[in-house]
Amino acid sequence: MTELPTTAKAVIIGGGIIGCSTAYHLAKLGWTDTVLLERKKLTSGTTFHAAGLVGQLRSNANITQLLGYSVDLYNSIEEETGLGTGWKMNGGLRLACNEERWTEVKRQATTAHSFGLDMQLLTPQEAQDLWPLMDISDVIGAAYLPTDGQANPSDITQALAKGARMAGARIYEDTKVTDLEIENGKIRAVITEHGRIECEKVICCAGQWTRDFAAKFGVNVPLVPMEHQYMVTEAFDVPTNLPTLRDPDRLTYYKEEVGGLVMGGYEPNPIPWATKGIPKGFHYTLLDGNFDHFEQLMELALGRVPALETAGVKTLTNGPESFTPDGNFIIGEAPELANFFVGAGFNAFGIASGGGAGMALAEWVKNGEPPFDLWSADIRRFGRPHFDTDWVRTRTVEAYGKHYTMAWPHEEHASGRPCRKSPLYDRLAEQGACFGEKLGWERPNWFADLAAGEVAKDAYSFGRQNWFAAVGREHKAAREAAVLFDQTSFAKFTLKGPDALAALNWICANDVDKPVGALVYTQMLNDKGGIECDLTVGRVAHDEFYIVTGTGFATHDFDWIKRNIPAGMNCQLFDITSSNAVLSLMGPKARDILAAVTRDDVSNAGFKFGTLRTIGIAGCPVQALRVTYVGELGWELHLPVEYAQTVYSALMEAGALHGLINAGYRAIESLRLEKGYRAWGADIGPDHTPLEAGLGWAVKLRKDLDFKGRAASAAQKANGVKKMLACFTVAPDIVLLGRETIYRNGERVGWLSSGGFGHTIGQSIGLGYVRNPNGVTEEYVLDGDYELEVATKRVKATVHMRPLYDPNMSNVKS
Incomplete structure (x- = not known):
């Protein structure tokens, strides 16, 4: 074989469509000293057996943009490289066969319009005119995206590989990576069967092998392989311009192939694969077709395409694909290891994502940040439960089975629960709590009135759901009396050390150089001025700060703070989330209740808004934060977990005279919308600046203090x-x-x-x-x-x- 280079700027592991696309884009960005290593042959992992449908619409604008980039690339790569790709922009149809699905499709069409996609609603007859093979007796309507299409996965990958080589990247097949050389927490080299390549950046695009490989270096990539089957028929005069078809009510998808059809789907009882590890030497290999398991999809498909009854079956392809616990792919720099990037877990839409994901990864590697907010796919969205492969597999089985089921608003996963519980979990459940889950934490969403016969269980619909009145009760109590929220799941960090203030004032957009006992609401910005974190900082000592952020941002925000502490500064960041419970007492009667359980002065003069201090409640030292996210007088009470039940009892007993009730996260959402409070990951994020979000008052531009993102913020303030x-x-x-x-x-x-x-x-x-x-x-x-x-x-x-x-x-x- 060709001798390997001894050095490279970046090394990509894995020669599927994601790895080849990343190599192509890195080389195009000028990183011609990029090396891609494939243990066997290009596409020999899972790319070669992908079905090749390319759809664009997702519920997130930037993921839709990323998929749209794939389409643009596939439209041009054949001309650029001279290699055929099988790409056809033949459009995509999505059917609706009941009223609720039709509502979902109409909402999806509105989402498409929001993101600039031309998604058209069709009558059943109009859909059949585009797809004459189907029976439309049960169809209510359909949506059509003219710019969707299909491709040959192996051919597109080979075209991207050729484009990468043309731009200067080097690709080596039959070169297995066996190890990484890491020194003092930094990547020094990639070790292969054929030699060592010194490099600083590694991009792991190894598909279903990624989790095990990354785990050797402490990196958590929550994905597992699942069996995924599709059938290829013999030719039976299927039109070559037939759009792709998704029939979610029958759990199936279709595309034309050489005058026949490819038909596959997402069964509700999927089969995990390689639960004891991927067999050695597994490549260019398919699993045995499981006709018994596929029969349920075949029966559903026959009702849609009667001609399948007599069409000859060429193959039943059964290939393992990597799937994730939430159905989104995994991309970005690992929080556990600097300069180790991941692009994996594509949930059987790797071909649709391939062009855009490679572009985004390449820019992330080159620039140190993604081209736009990719939070819904960011590797840092995961947390502690995702280190356990059994938990990941349990949740992923559920996510796979929901691939084509109704995407209900506010729907919760049911598997792998309960996992992380507040000390109050059982007591709140006895009082009618209906729990949701985030990052493994059980959190009360709302409380049923058990005495009135309400059941603490969500009933999903696109209209007002069954908890609407209950949330209204909790909302009213928060505005008129008082409520208690269990927010134990908040992520909580401590930053301490001689340079804690200097480090934090560099990372924070607001000024945290306040007296001990001060509480500061602040964003943390990237160099473009975009909001990377949105959190509360309390100064608890001269050299110590207490940082509180949202449950789902624990990994992301800890990573952002840690990696942005300037080199040489002496301070340490600790995650103390599990140490403290949090009870949020909110409402106009909150002071009366708190005064009844503590000897400390909680008057406005004695305990001002935007401050924190330790008070005593029922023998417990409670860190009380005078802050609100619901627009009412209130305190977050942070306390060691072992005191939670005692303090909860004291508050509820004292609050009985004042109308205090339990409340959940859905009431918080209703209350915060009335106050216009922003939510990170929805209203604010890396693509939004404080000035755009109406949060300019929380940025210290008037002070002569430098901070990360200051230049961009100042320019935007000057230019509008x-x-x-x-x-x-x-x-x-x-x-x-x-x-x-x-x-x-x-x-x-x-x-x-x-x-x-x-x-x-x-x-x-x-x-x-x-x-x-x-x-x-x-x-x-x-x-x-x-x-x-x-x-x-x-x-x-x-x-x-x-x-x-x-x-x-x-x-x-x-």
Whole structure:
């Protein structure tokens, strides 16, 4: 074989479509000293047996953009390289066979319109005109995306590989990577069967092998292989221009292939593969076809395509694919090991993602950050439960089985639960808590009135769900009396050391150089000024800070803070999430209740808003934070877990005289929307700046203090913004979920980032950015007539730039 180089700028492990696409894009970015290593032959892992459907629409704008990039690339790569790819932009159809699915499809069409995709709604007959082989007796309607298509996975991968070589990258087959050389936590080299390649950056695109390989170096990649089958028929005069077809109510998909059909699907009882490890030497290998297991899909398919009854079966392809616990792929730099990047876990849509994922990975490697917010696919979205392969497999089986089931609003996973429990879990369950789950944590979403016969279980629909009235009760109590939220799942960190202040003031956009006992709400920005973290910082000592952030951001935010502590600074970051329970006491009667259980002064003069201090409750030292995310007077009470039940009992007993009740996260969502409080991952994130989000007041631009993102923030303040977060209200019978399209004076200007209902104002509420390439001001936003597109219908909306819940009505700072 050709002798390996001894050095490289970056080494890619894995020669499937993701690895070859990453090599192509890195070389195009000028990193011609990029080496790709494939243990056997290109595409020999799972790429070679992929079905090759390319759909673009996802519920996230940036993932949709990434898939759209794949389509653009596949349109041009054949001409660039001279290699055929089998790419056909023949469009994609999605069927709806019941009213709820039709509502889902109409909402998907609105999402497509929000993101700039041409998704058309068709009658059953119009759908059949495009796909004449199907029976439409049960079809209510269909959606059609003209720019979807299909490709030959191996051919596209070979074209990308050739394009990578043409741009200067080097590719070596039959070269197995056996180890990494790591010194003092830094990658020094890749070790292969044929020699050592010194490098600083490694990109692991090894498909279903990625989890085991990465685990050798402490990196967690939550994916497992699952059997995935599809049938290829003999030719029976299938039109070559037939669109791809997805029939989710029958769990199946179809594409044309050489005058026949490929038909596959996602059965509700999938079969995990290689539960005891992937066999050695497994490559270019298929599993035995499992006709008995496939029969359930075949029966569903025959009702849609009667001609399958007589079509000859060429093959039943059974190939393992890597799937993830939430159905999204995994991309990004590993939090456990600097300069180790991952692109894996593509849930059988690796061909659709391949072009865009390779582009995003290449830019991430070169620039140290992705080209846009990819949080829904970011490797840092995972946490402690995902280190356990059995838990990952249990949850992934459920996610696979839901691939084509209805994507209900607010739907919770059921598997692998309960995993992480607050000390109050059992007591709250006895009182009617209906729990949701995030990062393994059980969290009360709402409380059923057991005495009135309510059942603490979600009943999903696209209308108002069964918990709507219960959340209304909790919301009303928060506004008029008091509620207690169990927020133990909050991620909690301590940063301590002589340089803790200097480090944190560099990372934070707001000024945390405050007296001991001060509490500061702040963002942490990237170099573009985008919001990477949104959290609360409390100064508990001269050289120590207490940091509180959202449950789902534990890995992400810890990683962001740790990697941005300037070199040479003496401070240490600790994750103490599991040490402290959190009880949030909120509402106008919160002070009366707290005063009844502590001897400490909790008057406004004695305990000001934006401060924290230790108080005593029932023999427990409680760190009380005077802060609110619901727009009412309140405290977050942080306390050692062993005291949680005692303090909870004391608060509930004292609160009985004041109308105190339990409340859950869905009430928090309703309350925060009325106040216009932003949520990271929805309303704010790396693609949004504080100035765009109306949070400029929390950025220390007026102070002569440098901080990460300052230059970009200052430039934007000088030049103005091109999008601005606004609030919208519509009639109470309109259900807003997020991603509804915003129209200003008849022109599409954005989409909702959040949607819900405000029980105090009695209206549906949405937050979303109004965009204009020529600039946006508050006056511009207010000087417009607005409509929202909801499930393809436009409804009149009123725009607001101030909180809907008047601060004068609350006791936030009284």
